[in-house]
Amino acid sequence: MDDNLHSPQRRLIELRIEHAALDNLIDRSADTPTHDELSLRRLKKRRLRLRDQIWHLSAEVDPPEPA
Numbered sequence: 513m514d515d516n517l518h519s520p521q522r523r524l525i526e527l528r529i530e531h532a533a534l535d536n537l538i539d540r541s542a543d544t545p546t547h548d549e550l551s552l553r554r555l556k557k558r559r560l561r562l563r564d565q566i567w568h569l570s571a572e573v574d575p576p577e578p579a
Contacts, residue, residue: 520573527566534559 516522538555541547 520569524566524569524573527562527569531559531562531566534562 534555538552538559541552541555
């Protein structure tokens with residue numbers, strides 16, 4: 513049971529959920545007329561870092577087939 517809590521697949525799911533939440537937050541923030549540019553840039557950078565983590569972990573969990 514403990515192994516399942518720390519499995520790469522579970523971490524991947526958590527990262528995807530966090531990425532989706534950031535997407536939603538960025539979309540809502542960008543739509544407000546008084547949005548803070550600095551905060552918005554920071555959120556976007558965090559989203560990019562999450563995307564990179566998701567990509568690396570996906571490649572680790574399910575490595576691409578050799579050509």
